[in-house]
Amino acid sequence: MEGIIALYIFMLAAFTGYEVISKVPVILHTPLMSGSNFIHGIVLVGAMVALGHAGSKLEMLFGFIAVILAAGNAAGGYVVTERMLEMFKPSDKKESK
Amino acid sequence: MEGIIALYIFMLAAFTGYEVISKVPVILHTPLMSGSNFIHGIVLVGAMVALGHAGSKLEMLFGFIAVILAAGNAAGGYVVTERMLEMFKPSDKKESK
Amino acid sequence: MDFMIKASYFIAAGLFIYGLKKMSSPASARDGIVWAGVGMILATLATFFHESIHGLTNYLLIIIAIAIGGYLAWTSGKKVAMTDMPQMVALYNGMGGGAAAAIAAVELIQRSGMNFTEQALAVVGGLIGTIAFSGSLIAYAKLQGIMRKTIRFPMQQLLNASAFIITVILGLVIAFSGTDYGLGILFIFFLLALVFGVMMTVPIGGADMPVVISLFNALTGLAVGFEGYVLDNPAMMIAGTVVGSAGFLLTQLMAKAMNRPISNVLFSNFGDATGKAQDVSGSMKEIEASDVSVMMAFAQKVVIVPGYGMAVAQAQHKIWELVKQLQERNVTVKFAIHPVAGRMPGHMNVLLAEAGVPYDIIYDLDEINEEFATTDVTLVIGANDVVNPAARTDPNSPIFGMPILNADKSKNIIVIKRGKGKGFSGIENHLFFADNTRMLYGDAQAVASELVSTVKEV
Amino acid sequence: MDFMIKASYFIAAGLFIYGLKKMSSPASARDGIVWAGVGMILATLATFFHESIHGLTNYLLIIIAIAIGGYLAWTSGKKVAMTDMPQMVALYNGMGGGAAAAIAAVELIQRSGMNFTEQALAVVGGLIGTIAFSGSLIAYAKLQGIMRKTIRFPMQQLLNASAFIITVILGLVIAFSGTDYGLGILFIFFLLALVFGVMMTVPIGGADMPVVISLFNALTGLAVGFEGYVLDNPAMMIAGTVVGSAGFLLTQLMAKAMNRPISNVLFSNFGDATGKAQDVSGSMKEIEASDVSVMMAFAQKVVIVPGYGMAVAQAQHKIWELVKQLQERNVTVKFAIHPVAGRMPGHMNVLLAEAGVPYDIIYDLDEINEEFATTDVTLVIGANDVVNPAARTDPNSPIFGMPILNADKSKNIIVIKRGKGKGFSGIENHLFFADNTRMLYGDAQAVASELVSTVKEV
Amino acid sequence: MTLKVGVISETAEGERRVAIDPLVAKKFEKIGVSVLLEANAGKDAHFDDAMYADVEVIDSATKLSGQVDVLIKVQIPTVAEVDAMQNGSILIGTLLAHKYPDVVARLNEKKITSFAMELVPRIARAQSMDVLSSQAAVAGYKAAIMGADLAPGFFPMLTTAAGTIRPSKVIVIGVGVAGLQAIATAKRLGAIVEAYDVRPETKEQIESLGAKAIVLEISASGEGGYARELSDDERKQQQQELAEYIATADVLITTAAVPGRPAPKIIPEMTVDGMKSRAVIIDLAAESGGNCTLTQPGETMTHSNGVVIHAPLNVASQVPIHASEMYAKNIFNFLSPMIKEGELALDFDDEIIKTSLLTHEGEIKHEATRKQLEGEA
Amino acid sequence: MTLKVGVISETAEGERRVAIDPLVAKKFEKIGVSVLLEANAGKDAHFDDAMYADVEVIDSATKLSGQVDVLIKVQIPTVAEVDAMQNGSILIGTLLAHKYPDVVARLNEKKITSFAMELVPRIARAQSMDVLSSQAAVAGYKAAIMGADLAPGFFPMLTTAAGTIRPSKVIVIGVGVAGLQAIATAKRLGAIVEAYDVRPETKEQIESLGAKAIVLEISASGEGGYARELSDDERKQQQQELAEYIATADVLITTAAVPGRPAPKIIPEMTVDGMKSRAVIIDLAAESGGNCTLTQPGETMTHSNGVVIHAPLNVASQVPIHASEMYAKNIFNFLSPMIKEGELALDFDDEIIKTSLLTHEGEIKHEATRKQLEGEA
Ligand SMILES: NC(=O)c1ccc[n+]([C@@H]2O[C@H](COP(=O)([O-])OP(=O)(O)OC[C@H]3O[C@@H](n4cnc5c(N)ncnc54)[C@H](OP(=O)(O)O)[C@@H]3O)[C@@H](O)[C@H]2O)c1
Numbered sequence A, B: 001m002e003g004i005i006a007l008y009i010f011m012l013a014a015f016t017g018y019e020v021i022s023k024v025p026v027i028l029h030t031p032l033m034s035g036s037n038f039i040h041g042i043v044l045v046g047a048m049v050a051l052g053h054a055g056s057k058l059e060m061l062f063g064f065i066a067v068i069l070a071a072g073n074a075a076g077g078y079v080v081t082e083r084m085l086e087m088f089k090p091s092d093k094k095e096s097k
Numbered sequence C, D: 001m002d003f004m005i006k007a008s009y010f011i012a013a014g015l016f017i018y019g020l021k022k023m024s025s026p027a028s029a030r031d032g033i034v035w036a037g038v039g040m041i042l043a044t045l046a047t048f049f050h051e052s053i054h055g056l057t058n059y060l061l062i063i064i065a066i067a068i069g070g071y072l073a074w075t076s077g078k079k080v081a082m083t084d085m086p087q088m089v090a091l092y093n094g095m096g097g098g099a100a101a102a103i104a105a106v107e108l109i110q111r112s113g114m115n116f117t118e119q120a121l122a123v124v125g126g127l128i129g130t131i132a133f134s135g136s137l138i139a140y141a142k143l144q145g146i147m148r149k150t151i152r153f154p155m156q157q158l159l160n161a162s163a164f165i166i167t168v169i170l171g172l173v174i175a176f177s178g179t180d181y182g183l184g185i186l187f188i189f190f191l192l193a194l195v196f197g198v199m200m201t202v203p204i205g206g207a208d209m210p211v212v213i214s215l216f217n218a219l220t221g222l223a224v225g226f227e228g229y230v231l232d233n234p235a236m237m238i239a240g241t242v243v244g245s246a247g248f249l250l251t252q253l254m255a256k257a258m259n260r261p262i263s264n265v266l267f268s269n270f271g272d273a274t275g276k277a278q279d280v281s282g283s284m285k286e287i288e289a290s291d292v293s294v295m296m297a298f299a300q301k302v303v304i305v306p307g308y309g310m311a312v313a314q315a316q317h318k319i320w321e322l323v324k325q326l327q328e329r330n331v332t333v334k335f336a337i338h339p340v341a342g343r344m345p346g347h348m349n350v351l352l353a354e355a356g357v358p359y360d361i362i363y364d365l366d367e368i369n370e371e372f373a374t375t376d377v378t379l380v381i382g383a384n385d386v387v388n389p390a391a392r393t394d395p396n397s398p399i400f401g402m403p404i405l406n407a408d409k410s411k412n413i414i415v416i417k418r419g420k421g422k423g424f425s426g427i428e429n430h431l432f433f434a435d436n437t438r439m440l441y442g443d444a445q446a447v448a449s450e451l452v453s454t455v456k457e458v
Numbered sequence E, F: 001m002t003l004k005v006g007v008i009s010e011t012a013e014g015e016r017r018v019a020i021d022p023l024v025a026k027k028f029e030k031i032g033v034s035v036l037l038e039a040n041a042g043k044d045a046h047f048d049d050a051m052y053a054d055v056e057v058i059d060s061a062t063k064l065s066g067q068v069d070v071l072i073k074v075q076i077p078t079v080a081e082v083d084a085m086q087n088g089s090i091l092i093g094t095l096l097a098h099k100y101p102d103v104v105a106r107l108n109e110k111k112i113t114s115f116a117m118e119l120v121p122r123i124a125r126a127q128s129m130d131v132l133s134s135q136a137a138v139a140g141y142k143a144a145i146m147g148a149d150l151a152p153g154f155f156p157m158l159t160t161a162a163g164t165i166r167p168s169k170v171i172v173i174g175v176g177v178a179g180l181q182a183i184a185t186a187k188r189l190g191a192i193v194e195a196y197d198v199r200p201e202t203k204e205q206i207e208s209l210g211a212k213a214i215v216l217e218i219s220a221s222g223e224g225g226y227a228r229e230l231s232d233d234e235r236k237q238q239q240q241e242l243a244e245y246i247a248t249a250d251v252l253i254t255t256a257a258v259p260g261r262p263a264p265k266i267i268p269e270m271t272v273d274g275m276k277s278r279a280v281i282i283d284l285a286a287e288s289g290g291n292c293t294l295t296q297p298g299e300t301m302t303h304s305n306g307v308v309i310h311a312p313l314n315v316a317s318q319v320p321i322h323a324s325e326m327y328a329k330n331i332f333n334f335l336s337p338m339i340k341e342g343e344l345a346l347d348f349d350d351e352i353i354k355t356s357l358l359t360h361e362g363e364i365k366h367e368a369t370r371k372q373l374e375g376e377a
């Protein structure tokens, strides 16, 4: 990919991340941290590719580690976030609008 | 540019535009419309390129028209927006915290 | 050089987003346009060094064109009256759409080796840009009073739809035929698009024009974004798309503020306010609490007119909280108590005292009636009869002759009530239909809480 | 196929953004994580068809690795106690950072024909990812209680800085040397990065860990984004960058909520809460309004003890507003009035009546003292002597023998006062030092407003 | 010659009000009317003669009455006072014609044009002339104050080192202008307030003051915002249902009235018997006979079980300053529209004038009064 | 044998309180003390004998006094009442010894152990026994109600069709317990309230009730929460500065007192002369001579310029129910710690007992009183 185009994407993505968070209430800080932790679990995709085209044993080793870690990131991130967000279940209590 | 990359850019930009506007108060509707009108004045850049690499007379004619119109868009859009926003001049009023 | 140009475009794109973001908050809006302006200048200057520009003639033409277009727009924009702003926006927006269309035309005429995606987007951008162009000009003409009539005839929508479909088919033909299309078909394509833009706009009434202009603005943005792809210019892509998406959202918000779906504005031919404004009955226009908050927060002077509804809702504490917040922002706030507001002498006094409102910001009718003319926002809370102008104007009204609070004289009037309930005397209130009145529906206490929390956020 | 994969990535990226957006509002947060999860699954499945994956072994390895990592993380995440969540986030985040670093390692070992930008970003991503990895693991160890000591020694910061600089220099060497670098230097580079991550984290105290974890989270995001570029994977680029930028903002917000600049958290070694809590004399522990709001909003029963400070601050209206909000959430709220609260008989009654508090939720000492034991949160507002346990326990105290409100018997006590001011009788109050007491400093009216607005957001 | 408006001292016993206060006097001067004032007419309302700027102060009421075009009074004049007036001049006041037929007869004889303020119709435009409302507001406020003063206990709740005092309960019967004001004032003082009226629309009004409405099964709304009279059976049912509530009251304020009729007897002796010994009844309806059967208008008596029944007359007069100010303002709002460029210009088709006109050019214009007088003759 | 506590009717003129209310009587029974009550002792406070459950009602005060261990009174007994008591028994009441030396002498002769409630020290633990505070709170409330009742105008602001009524201004001088309560009550009624006290810490207290503090240049805080007396010069300066504020008042409530001394004369005739004719002064300090030089304790008089000066005595007695309840509670809180398992167990080292003890075993324990009596002897 052309570097400048990547730059555009980085800029837009950064702006998007900033905007999405900027109005968040304090009680969501921790769940959001956890949620975004899950999202960078997409590194799994990269790890799969890296392991997938690994040639040498060393590469394979690192690739294997990468996938394990990445899978842990994704799976663990999801579970933990889901559990934290359980308390925001729409209950009988009135939602703040 | 690769089409899929363009799609990413379109998506991110669209999301950005949406986010930026989504919490805007009614009194800013018109100024914002005007401001975004100014921003698509960037078409001037394209018009310049189009006229710049125009070959035939017809192309030149359309290119010339394009630049005039685009320049009008940019210049007019700026002036009008600036004037509308004058009423939001920071006065002696306290800023919200 | 190429890198510098690209960097400039990159920075410009960033500045546009940044500027737009700033423009979306009242406190920073003015900075926003300036930053966006800086981006524009940077991008324009950089483009002079663009590799694909060649030939002195072309350079000269560019400079001349910029000078002409820029000068005319700048001067006209400078001297136009504030009340004529909307049509100027329409005009400049139309120019942008036209420019995008002209770029498409140049590229399509030149057949400059585009791949399919590029060619298709050139066509789509050209179509959209052209519609935005001619449509905006019509909108301009209508608002400017050049074109007074709202043309409507039977089967109009059918005709419009046919025109649109034919144009789209032509576009498809061009897009799919590689470089095999002739100039003729191109000409017809653009012509039809122009005509369609005119046709879809003429039946729409003046009051709906802002919504329509916003829509065209979004369309122009899209067109610019697409042409940006054709020219491989990410700054145009981003700026155009951002404006496009922001513009669509804005259109929706504006339509909502008028309490109508967009489709209704565009197709039903219902919203003909030119006709309507002359119609005495008028309509009640709703408003959101958050917008009222912004209005009040940036006002110099706010007058609050409480009535029986405030008492019924027991909203006095909330209202006083709201007032304290406004005062913190240096807004002058006064309470205007009508002699017979409520259901007993001094009803409002009792409630305001209960809430702790100090006496020195409470004014009675004689003291405050002169002041409405210099009031930015009058907030009417559950009052009805006591602000009913019929008492002054309509000799047949049962309340004729009763002195009323001249809320109608102030610049903006916000009325809080639950619905269409009448007051004690059971008559209609024309104040609610006035141009500068907005209705904020809901129980006074609930609405007041909402105002309290939204003012905090302004 | 290629198109399908790309399309899946595209959709996944969109879903991530959409999910994150939903997660930023309490009402929709739960949907958010689900949508993001859908994106993740889509992207993962699509990747199995990725062209660059070759060889059955590799496929098998991938599946095994996913199974191991996924299973362990999933089960551990499921069964961990709610109170241990923060360290789990640290752990998983460290894994993500490690994965990014490992990817970098693979690519750098493989020397897979990267151009300069790619190679540079691979190095940077590797560096950041490694730091996030080891740092997060230390954070995990600290919170989990595996590593109890906060290691500090003189010149520590200087040492850390040196380590960092050396690592960066090595990285530069690798990035600039094309394919000419040896495995050795790569090894040292990663090792140093690992060490630095540990070194920068060990001196930070447990109380500051959430901020640090958030920072590492942002770093992991960045690393993922950079490796995404290396692998030409826009979904990774976008997801990583979004998380990176959101994470930095979040870090800042969290530090601000603790009333400290980030630099202070990272470098000053100031925030050592472990050491503090063991101090026997007891200390006053501060708390944020927003946390008090959450406590109260999710409580069954809240008792409010107003005192002279509420009168001085004239906070009664705000307090009543707060109570109404809690009531709306089905929290039982009672006011406990001490016979001599304030400065005159019935002082509190007058104020509460003014605010409109109905009599039936106002209780006097005899009626309510039994109830404190079953109270989740007792909110003491500008009261001091009337909740001073010394009256029961310390025969030498001037207030010994005075009946007091047994606020100290309740599960949590929140005390609102401006500072360390004494009450009427001028004596210390041990209640303020109790384990289950938290101090919420500020003028009672200002604090009450803050509570009102933060309760709304819960 | 400018129009002359005159004000003389009120001679009725206990009457402390005056028909025009200094502010309104000035307003009259401003529209070109000269005001004549009997010396010390405003003294009881704390308006010294000196406070009336530009007013001609005249020693004797007789002298004054003989030279004014319009004589303004609070209460109906005596026959002697009427005698002192010019033939054909105008009289404005609260005339309560049915109570004083002889005065009306004399007014008629002297061809005096007399307006009874209590007859002003209750239309929106005339609200500012409505003396019934303005004086009732004063009375309602005062009733609550009297209740607090006579009660042997506190109104508000008070948590003190010497125990917690429970708030008093105040019950208001009859929620017209006076009743609402009494509710508001008692609430302010911290009492628990409940109120009852036969008209169902009062429920919302009671609640709009933060008090609790007592809802019985009986309704009796009549025309024009007034209540209609109840049938005997209905009244009995009302009494019984109410008695249960009233038994819990510490202070009972009754204001129920039906215009032109004796006040409904809502509180029979039995109900009083059921009340607490500490209870106090303020019967504002005393003027028209009282809502309580035990009420002795103008007296304060203690019932056998200790309940004090206070039945004050002319309560507004006990807050003479503001009662006078409001009365004067009512009069001004009534009279000033009839004055065009300093001259009287009566439009006898105007609803307000038509309805409030008692006698004019030797005719009794008010139906009920004419019938009453003719019946007599 | 169980301890017997007796309560007899108050005989002082106008006194409506009773020393024990039914609730406290029950509390006494609960801790094993039997209560004897003179028939109808609580009648004026609306406590019928029947309301006292399990209490022995006795017809004659003399008979009763002769058989109780502890006699409880509100005010000091007469010499005759003391005579009826058993030798060596206990008396509790507000004894104001310096005013009644003969009674004290007789108590001493009969070796009666007497406690003067007004001498209970103002320490935190004794707040619940503080009769000065509890009765002052009642008086402060009542003063504001009296002010509202006597004032010829409205307290609150009222915007009506008949004009806007401006709120009254109430000024409170002396911001102790009674003053604060008066401020709170007047504010509730909607008046604009300003207040003044020599002790500077009252400023914050005044503001904590939402009223405005008047700040002069003079300060006079003394020890133990009481005020010290001012020098002549200081007093003059105070008077002058205050007079300007007072001139704007519609109701003036004065409660300034210096314990054991005549009330400071803060309002000289000159100040009253400067007041509005409609103004009303409620001089709560009348008991100790009044804060106004014109005050005639127990009387209501009208000054030459129309200002009404109301100087009620024993105001708490006008709210007899709650004043009695609070007094009784105070007594209970005072007496019950001395009772261990139904027996009296006096700890004469206890600060409260020591300080409030007037006579004991034939000795006058209160310094000032002894000096006064010995000086006499
Ligand atoms: N002051 C007196 O002495 C007195 C005595 C008798 C009669 N009046 C008469 O009463 C009238 C007073 O005028 P006004 O303007 O105060 O009141 P109004 O004309 O009676 O109007 C009150 C308005 O409040 C709205 N409302 C009611 N409850 C509400 C709630 N909970 N939240 C929000 N809005 C609510 C109603 O509309 P929705 O139903 O749509 O919400 C209604 O239109 C005059 O006509 C006067 O003549 C006065």
Ligand SMILES: NC(=O)c1ccc[n+]([C@@H]2O[C@H](COP(=O)([O-])OP(=O)(O)OC[C@H]3O[C@@H](n4cnc5c(N)ncnc54)[C@H](OP(=O)(O)O)[C@@H]3O)[C@@H](O)[C@H]2O)c1
Pocket: D306, D307, D308, D309, D310, D312, D313, D339, D340, D341, D342, D343, D344, D345, D346, D347, D381, D382, D383, D384, D385, D386, D387, D416, D417, D418, D419, D420, D421, D422, D423, D424, D425, D442, D443, D444, D445, F124, F127
């Ligand atoms: N009720 C009576 O009749 C009466 C009469 C006389 C004396 N007293 C005595 O008064 C005391 C009453 O006890 P209490 O607990 O009500 O009050 P307190 O013991 O006097 O304590 C009041 C507390 O409120 C805080 N405060 C003051 N202004 C504030 C503001 N604007 N915002 C937030 N906090 C504020 C002060 O701490 P900061 O300065 O740190 O903020 C202070 O510690 C008792 O000792 C009682 O004996 C009572």
Ligand SMILES: NC(=O)c1ccc[n+]([C@@H]2O[C@H](COP(=O)([O-])OP(=O)(O)OC[C@H]3O[C@@H](n4cnc5c(N)ncnc54)[C@H](O)[C@@H]3O)[C@@H](O)[C@H]2O)c1
Pocket: C343, E122, E123, E124, E127, E130, E132, E133, E136, E173, E174, E175, E176, E177, E178, E179, E196, E197, E198, E199, E224, E225, E226, E227, E228, E230, E255, E256, E257, E258, E259, E264, E266
């Ligand atoms: N249109 C106007 O502008 C205007 C002006 C003034 C008053 N009003 C309305 O007129 C109403 C009556 O005014 P008013 O105060 O002069 O009334 P009033 O003095 O004639 O009567 C007082 C109240 O007694 C009630 N009552 C009568 N019989 C009763 C019974 N048997 N039991 C219980 N209650 C009984 C009546 O319903 C009335 O509310 C007011 O509520 C007011 O809203 C309207």
Ligand SMILES: NC(=O)c1ccc[n+]([C@@H]2O[C@H](COP(=O)([O-])OP(=O)(O)OC[C@H]3O[C@@H](n4cnc5c(N)ncnc54)[C@H](O)[C@@H]3O)[C@@H](O)[C@H]2O)c1
Pocket: D343, F122, F123, F124, F127, F130, F132, F133, F136, F173, F174, F175, F176, F177, F178, F179, F196, F197, F198, F199, F224, F225, F226, F227, F228, F230, F255, F256, F257, F258, F259, F264, F266
């Ligand atoms: N420690 C306790 O628990 C406790 C108990 C009760 C009262 N107190 C305190 O004692 C104080 C006095 O109580 P009190 O009401 O019995 O006092 P009080 O009746 O003796 O005096 C009333 C007020 O008059 C003021 N005063 C005296 N001379 C004055 C002058 N020349 N000008 C203006 N004001 C003057 C005094 O400052 C006092 O506030 C109260 O403020 C209260 O806070 C404390």
